[in-house]
Amino acid sequence: MAVTVPEDAVEHPLADPQIAARPLSLVRPLLLGMFLIPINVFWVTIVEVRWGSMDGSSLPLFIEPVFILTVLVMLNILGRKISPARFLSLRQPELLLIYVMLVTSCTLAGHDTMQNLFGSITHPYWHASTSNHWQALFFQYLPKWLVITDHNALEKFYFGNVDIYSVDGRHYLISWIVPLIAWGLFFLVLMGMYLCVTVLVRKAWIEDEKLTFPLIQIPLLITAENAESSFFKNRLMWGGFGIGFGVELLNGVHTIVPSIPELPVKLYDISPYFVGAPWNSIGTTFSSFYPFAIGIAYFMPTDLSFSCWFFFLMTRVFKIAGAAIGIQPEPGAVSQFPYFGEQTAGSWIGLAVVLLYTGRHYFLGTLKSAIHVDAAVDRGEALRYRGAYIGLIVGSCLLSYFSLLIGMTWWVGVLFFGIVFLIGFTITRVRAELGTPHEMFYFNPGQFLVSIFGTHVLGPQNLTLLSLLYWFNRGYRNHPMPNYLEAFKIFEDKPSVRPRGLIGVIVIAMLVSILSAYWANLSITYAAGGEAKAWLGYKSWVGSETYNRLSGWLTQPQAPASTGFRYIIGAFLLTLALSMARRLFVWWPFHPAGYALAVSYAMTYFWMPIMIAWLLKVIIIRYGGIKGYRAGIPFFIGLTLGDYVMGSLWTIVGSLFGIPTYTTYI
Numbered sequence: 270m271a272v273t274v275p276e277d278a279v280e281h282p283l284a285d286p287q288i289a290a291r292p293l294s295l296v297r298p299l300l301l302g303m304f305l306i307p308i309n310v311f312w313v314t315i316v317e318v319r320w321g322s323m324d325g326s327s328l329p330l331f332i333e334p335v336f337i338l339t340v341l342v343m344l345n346i347l348g349r350k351i352s353p354a355r356f357l358s359l360r361q362p363e364l365l366l367i368y369v370m371l372v373t374s375c376t377l378a379g380h381d382t383m384q385n386l387f388g389s390i391t392h393p394y395w396h397a398s399t400s401n402h403w404q405a406l407f408f409q410y411l412p413k414w415l416v417i418t419d420h421n422a423l424e425k426f427y428f429g430n431v432d433i434y435s436v437d438g439r440h441y442l443i444s445w446i447v448p449l450i451a452w453g454l455f456f457l458v459l460m461g462m463y464l465c466v467t468v469l470v471r472k473a474w475i476e477d478e479k480l481t482f483p484l485i486q487i488p489l490l491i492t493a494e495n496a497e498s499s500f501f502k503n504r505l506m507w508g509g510f511g512i513g514f515g516v517e518l519l520n521g522v523h524t525i526v527p528s529i530p531e532l533p534v535k536l537y538d539i540s541p542y543f544v545g546a547p548w549n550s551i552g553t554t555f556s557s558f559y560p561f562a563i564g565i566a567y568f569m570p571t572d573l574s575f576s577c578w579f580f581f582l583m584t585r586v587f588k589i590a591g592a593a594i595g596i597q598p599e600p601g602a603v604s605q606f607p608y609f610g611e612q613t614a615g616s617w618i619g620l621a622v623v624l625l626y627t628g629r630h631y632f633l634g635t636l637k638s639a640i641h642v643d644a645a646v647d648r649g650e651a652l653r654y655r656g657a658y659i660g661l662i663v664g665s666c667l668l669s670y671f672s673l674l675i676g677m678t679w680w681v682g683v684l685f686f687g688i689v690f691l692i693g694f695t696i697t698r699v700r701a702e703l704g705t706p707h708e709m710f711y712f713n714p715g716q717f718l719v720s721i722f723g724t725h726v727l728g729p730q731n732l733t734l735l736s737l738l739y740w741f742n743r744g745y746r747n748h749p750m751p752n753y754l755e756a757f758k759i760f761e762d763k764p765s766v767r768p769r770g771l772i773g774v775i776v777i778a779m780l781v782s783i784l785s786a787y788w789a790n791l792s793i794t795y796a797a798g799g800e801a802k803a804w805l806g807y808k809s810w811v812g813s814e815t816y817n818r819l820s821g822w823l824t825q826p827q828a829p830a831s832t833g834f835r836y837i838i839g840a841f842l843l844t845l846a847l848s849m850a851r852r853l854f855v856w857w858p859f860h861p862a863g864y865a866l867a868v869s870y871a872m873t874y875f876w877m878p879i880m881i882a883w884l885l886k887v888i889i890i891r892y893g894g895i896k897g898y899r900a901g902i903p904f905f906i907g908l909t910l911g912d913y914v915m916g917s918l919w920t921i922v923g924s925l926f927g928i929p930t931y932t933t934y935i
Contacts, residue, residue: 293765298363302370307785310378314789316920321806322932326379326747330484334371336917362766364492369756374782379747383786385740385811390416392812395423406823410733412675419444429798462664463750465657473631482758483568483704509907513560517915521931534558550592564909566882574883576863581876608836609868610712615837616865619844621691651768677734688714693750700751713742723829724822736819
């Protein structure tokens, strides 16, 4: 039976009430945040694009903002010693505002946003050839103002050795101006709509349901006014910190000096140990012992953490059972048994339906308040509900105009963006309630529509445009919306920062971040070369996946409602059944989100750390109760913090000296 922990089990050190009540000027955190955003964006980009490290922006808790916040806290403690009047030190709300700005910058500069954009819009005109026939297949459907077509600009981009600050280098940037402005405006509209949705769900999920938001524990605890005398003097915290830091330090030294032994904690494929049919059908199955992942998973509800690793192991049993009964791959099919992509789509849409149904009265109330402007209902919100709905309507009109402008059929655009927002809505809820890694799916809206309607109904033009939009829905590792909601939760009990001021800070961070992401990607890739020194980190697979799959759709048409579609329906119904059982039976041990996460790609990396954290948490609560759980919190936070700090230091060393170093994650 799953052990549940009440939301108030985690005690947050509170600031001095007199200090917390003082009016807060946004000038200092805004200026410091705007100064640090380009640094953070460049750091993320050079690590992930130049050196190919899937680190900071691939995790639900971004690495670089946590490290920078830790450094600021240490400087803050020093500042308090120098100036007891607190002139040199930052208050907790100021530190957290800077943290929110840095997190916002990661949502734009990370793996699944602007990095993917640069891999997508450069790929078709550079890699088209007489052998792949791309020019004849789909070039006529590609809006030229959204992709890079200039051969010289592409050649230098992929080969490198170009200084974009020189006269010659600036010449190559001219062809980027229109596409980057267009895509920047498009994504800003999308992010603005995400903010509006966040405003609408904030009260329900933060105030009414009081979701736990596990991932905000570290920034809240290390920035607390009394953290110097409590959190940073906790021996268990330093014990966990020492383990995470020590593992990173040892493995980092091994990377540079291979004769030094290592302590392997990263991905290790255990499938070669399964020999002979049908066991060898298990497929790639990784084991891992990431300290940071164990630390984060400690805060997951035990029914979810149990469900995650249990259903993941069931996916392997499913593959073996399929081979045992003779299920063979379909020749030429894009999707194959056991159709995890389709199962992912069905399960996440099932979760979305459950959330919309259970919250129907609340959302209807927000709509009524928007129509009748009931100030008592939306008092204290960052936007009035009417403003949020108007924002969504205006944003929808702009997205519709964009879709028609590029040539997409209206109903395809409606379905595509509807699925995009359903996914964002659902992963935001999962992150707020459970804090688990969730952002990498096997599936995306374009593939979902193909599975339902087939390639013939959609037609080559819609298929091409769905592929062009693939860059921001390939994965959701640094999706903006969960981070927006966490920002509102962070400042829930901080009256010195009003929600309207917070949303203004986020908007400013967006604008600075998107410009910083453009600058970082162009300067780093033109210097290193997308197929030269940055070939591994440049995410060439984004372009390959996009246009190779499109080519497959156009040359090997897919029928509607195929076998994969039946798996979508099956996963959808299973998710509904699991949700119903969880509501009806108190003893029910399976969480429907556990199934949705298990068939998604992220659990491939994290199932074992989650299982370890689940086992430790169950033992601690079994023999120590809630008191024991609370006592263990600093240790597990220390695991994550130590792992992140030493991992960040290694990326700094690698960037400064131009050498590959140990990476915290993949």
